[in-house]
Structure formats: structure tokens, C-alpha cells
Amino acid sequence: MxxxxxxxxxxxxxxxxxxxxxxxxxxxxxxxxxxxxxxxxxxxxxxxxxxxxxxxxxxxxxxxxxxxxxxxxxxxxxxxxxxxxxxxxxxxxxxxxxxxxxxxxxxxxxxxxxxxxxxxxxxxxxxxxxxxxxxxxxxxxxxxxxxxxxxxxxxxxxxxxxxxxxxxxxxxxxxxxxxxxxxxxxxxxxxxxxxxxxxxxxxxxxxxxxxxxxxxxxxxxxxxxxxxxxxxxxxxxxxxxxxxxxxxxxxxxxxxxxxxxxxxxxxxxxxxxxxxxxxxxxxxxxxxxxxxxxxxxxxxxxxxxxxxSLGNREGGYQSRISLLHAQKLSLERLSGKVAAWKRSGGVSFQAALDSVRAFTGLRAGAADSVFALSVAQQRELRDAFRATMSSGVPRTGQYGTDDSFSPAVVGILNRRAGVGWSSNxxxxxxxxxxxxxxxxxxxxxxxxxxxxxxxxxxxxxxxxxxx
Ligand SMILES: [Zn+2]
CATH class of the missing domain: 3.40.720.10 (Alkaline Phosphatase, subunit A)
Structure with a gap:
């Protein structure tokens, strides 16, 4: 018409x-x-x-x-x-x-x-x-x-x-x-x-x-x-x-x-x-x-x-996107908890790992679990934890956080789920x-x-x- x-x-x-x-x-x-x-x-x-x-x-x-x-x-x-x-x-x-x-x-x-x-x-x-x-x-x-x-x-x-x-x-x-x-x-x-x-x-x-x-x-x-x-x-x-x-x-x-x-x-x-x-x-x-x-x-x-990327080098064809459901709070909130640890005088690495397990399911031991942290990943988390605890209280902005511990935790879960990132x-x-x-x-x-x-x-x- x-x-x-x-x-x-x-x-x-x-x-x-x-x-x-x-x-x-x-x-x-x-x-x-x-x-x-x-x-x-x-x-x-x-x-x-x-x-x-x-x-x-x-x-x-x-x-x-x-x-x-x-x-x-x-x-x-x-x-x-x-x-x-x-x-x-x-x-x-x-x-x-x-x-x-x-x-x-x-x-x-x-x-x-x-x-x-x-x-x-x-x-x-x-x-x-x-x-x-x-x-x-x-x-x-x-x-x-x-x-x-x-x-x-x-x-x-x-x-x-x-x-x-x-x-x-x-x-x-x-x-x-x-x-x-x-x-x-x-x-x-x-x-x-x-x-x-x-x-x-x-x-x-x-x-x-x-x-x-x-x-x-x-x-x-x-x-x-x-x-x-x-x-x-x-x-x-x-x-x-x-x-x-x-x-x-x-x-x-x-x-x-x-x-x-x-x-x-x-x-x-x-x-x-x-x-x-x-x-x-x-x-x-x-x-x-x-x-x-x-x-x-x-x-x-x-x-x-x-x-x-939905797929990564670590997992190849074995992507497990549903593992992301185990993450109970955003990286922003996790970083806020790390900042609270810092303000309260610090926590032990073991206490930090307990929180990681509560918020993401990731844990040491239990080698048969998809949530098991490898020895290298435990070392990565320990190094990031030490770096964070020996520097100032982390700040969080719209482009992420400047603590190194919470991105390490979320990064391990992302890679395990088969997710890849090439940029920030x-x-x-x-x-x-x-x-x-x-x-x-x-x-x-x-x-x-x-x-x-x-x-x-x-x-x-x-x-x-x-x-
Ligand atoms: Zn943007």
C-alpha cells in the first residue's frame, strides 16, 4: 500500500x-x-x-x-x-x-x-x-x-x-x-x-x-x-x-x-x-x-x-560452562572481602582457601573433582595471596580490581569452565x-x-x- x-x-x-x-x-x-x-x-x-x-x-x-x-x-x-x-x-x-x-x-x-x-x-x-x-x-x-x-x-x-x-x-x-x-x-x-x-x-x-x-x-x-x-x-x-x-x-x-x-x-x-x-x-x-x-x-x-572466547587452550573440547554456577559472588564482591581481610589485619592463607571453596567450589585435594586445585594452581593462589597481603588495601573500580588474589581465583574457575579472555x-x-x-x-x-x-x-x- x-x-x-x-x-x-x-x-x-x-x-x-x-x-x-x-x-x-x-x-x-x-x-x-x-x-x-x-x-x-x-x-x-x-x-x-x-x-x-x-x-x-x-x-x-x-x-x-x-x-x-x-x-x-x-x-x-x-x-x-x-x-x-x-x-x-x-x-x-x-x-x-x-x-x-x-x-x-x-x-x-x-x-x-x-x-x-x-x-x-x-x-x-x-x-x-x-x-x-x-x-x-x-x-x-x-x-x-x-x-x-x-x-x-x-x-x-x-x-x-x-x-x-x-x-x-x-x-x-x-x-x-x-x-x-x-x-x-x-x-x-x-x-x-x-x-x-x-x-x-x-x-x-x-x-x-x-x-x-x-x-x-x-x-x-x-x-x-x-x-x-x-x-x-x-x-x-x-x-x-x-x-x-x-x-x-x-x-x-x-x-x-x-x-x-x-x-x-x-x-x-x-x-x-x-x-x-x-x-x-x-x-x-x-x-x-x-x-x-x-x-x-x-x-x-x-x-x-x-x-x-567459549573454549580455551586448557580445556580444548572439554568446556564446562556450568561450573560458573558455583561462583557465588562477583569478582568485585570477592575483592571487597579481600579488602576487608586487609583492614582487619589479615587472614591466614588457609582461611583464604576456605573462602575460595565457599564462594567458588575450588579446593585443594579431592583430585577426582572438577573443582580440584592442582599443585600449580595452589602455588598461583598462594603467590597472589602473598602479593595482595603485602601491599595496600585493594581498590575496586569499573575496570576490575587491583588486588591480585581475587582475579587469580576467578581466572582459575573461568579456565576450568573452558572460558578464554584475550583482553581486559x-x-x-x-x-x-x-x-x-x-x-x-x-x-x-x-x-x-x-x-x-x-x-x-x-x-x-x-x-x-x-x-
Ligand atoms: Zn568498557
Missing amino acids: LILLITSTGCSSVVSREQVGARYVFLFIGDGMGLAQVELGRALLAPGDSLAFTSFPVTGLVSTSAPDRYITDSAAAGTALATGLPTAIGTVSMAANHRDTLRTIVEMAEAGGRRTGVVSSVGIDNATPACFYAHEPLRGSYYAIALQMASSGVDYFGGGRPEGNFPHKRAGAAVDRGDIDSLMHRSGYSVVKDSASLAAVQSGRLCIASAPSSLKGALPFEMDRPATEADLALFTREGIRLLENPQGFFMMVEGGKIDWACHANDAAAAGIDVGAFDRAIREAVQFYRRHPDETLIVVTADHECGGL VHTAVPVPVFALGRNAHMFAGFYPNTAFGKKLMQASGLPGSLR
């Missing part, structure tokens, strides 16, 4: 119905989620369970390189996805010259009269979410980015807290215009920090919602999250409730901690966070079932992280795309991340995109 459209330039043009954009658009970004991370997430589900997004009817592939570096970062990659344009490493929706701002799909959606939402499991002013509402030359200018939330026009921010509001970040900012929460409140936002308060916010109200924060304002890793704390699915579900309206909406949801787990080479935490990301996507799929002709859901990643940072391995709903077919093929951004605008039917 053909229909007549009047474009913004006043010219009439004939377009096919397929080109009419989706009214309700979801973009899910698994930060650091290459194809191996997707498969790891699937492998760690309960038997018989599956990831919802891998059943989407259209798949594609995206190359992720930035113009100035073959291996990208979340700022350059996020800019490509949000604006359809290339930029330099570390740059948040500005041109590489750091003068020109690049128009984001959120700004286009706002101009088209739609509501908008930005959700992330990491700090809401981190690079990926920032690229959808802010323009800043340097991704590390957290406070300057957080300041831009209040004037962004975004209707709903959900998930992690603004890292820029932490006192040490504010102290380092070029200008201090006060507390971000107060600024958001004065700008008309409901500032809520628990699920009950979020549930009480009326649809159509401006809202910034965050959970009790873990490291750097992020939600906890899913494997560490107390059942009573909000997860990414809850922030997505509430976002749909707040944003739903006849004019439509655009919502970006980032599974940001997949990337952090991969930087730390923590396979269990990464795979289980892919499962949490999928549960957020399922909320959008439920919405799609109510509005199948008007909804588009696209799932992709900004880049791969860690050079994850991102790689240039292309990432997958999964699409469902209106105009999903546009996402088939293999194309650069800038083309992905343009496809998303076109599929959404945003102003100026039907050219």
Missing part, C-alpha cells in the same frame, strides 16, 4: 507503508555484549530456558570502530548509535572537533512530540546513556554531563545514580551549580530512590529514579543483587508506564554492567547480567504484544569487551543486532555503527529521516 506524506520541506512524496516509522521504539544496548557474551548468557540460564531476544526474527551485525581508533570506547560508539555520525574516542555526541554538537535520536523524538526515556544499570551520566541526552567533549566530565540532564527534555531517567553528583566528582568539576538532585527537582522532575516512590509517580510526569547504589552509582551485578532491590527490568517496566502515550516514545535501556564484568574477566557476572538484560527486554516484548503494529525493539551492543579492555570484534516489530527488517545485514544510528532514525520515522 502507498500513502502520501508531506515532508518538512513542504514537498509531497509517495512512500510505502513499510517506511512509516514505529511509534514506540526501544533500543537496548548491552555494553560490551558481543556474540560470545550472548551465548554465555544463554548457557547460564536454567535448563530449558532461553533468551527472549535471540528469538527475534531479524538479525544483523555491526562493526564498531571509531575514526581515530580501531578499538572503540563507549562514548564514540554511543555517539554513533545515538546520532548516526562518527566521532573521536571519549567524545559524547559532539563532532571530533569538540565544537559542533550532534543531534541525537532522543532530541529528534522530542521534536516529533514523543516522550523519551534513558535507562542504565550504571551511572546515568556514564558514556553510553550520556550520548543520548548530553553533548560534552570528554566523557569523564561527569558533573558537566549530569548538569545537562535537567535541560535535556528527557521525560524519564532510570537506573544508576549520576556519578557526577558524588562529592569528589563535583569537587573536580570546572563549575559547581549545586546538587544534581536539587537541580532536577527544581526543573520539575520527581526525584525518587525506591521502588514504592517510583510506582507512585503518575504517567506523564518528569522523573529520575535510581536504586541503592553499588560501585560508582551503578546497580549491583545481578548475581550480587538482593532480591528486594530494583533491577533493570523494573526500571524498564516503570519507564513504559510513565512514557506510554498516543504520540509515542523512544526509550534507550543499557545493560552497562556486562561491560564491567568483561573488563574484570568475570564470566559468571557477565553471563548472569546478560540474563538480567534479557528480563528488561522481556518487558518491552510484553508491550510489543499489546502494540505489535506500532512497536520496534532493537537489541545491540556498542562494542565487544574482553575478547571472550574492548575489542574490535563486530557485535550482533536483534530486531522485532515495525521496520525490523531494516536491521538485517552487516554495516557500521553509524549506519545503525541512521537506520534507527529511519525505522522510527523521525523528522527528516524519510529522505
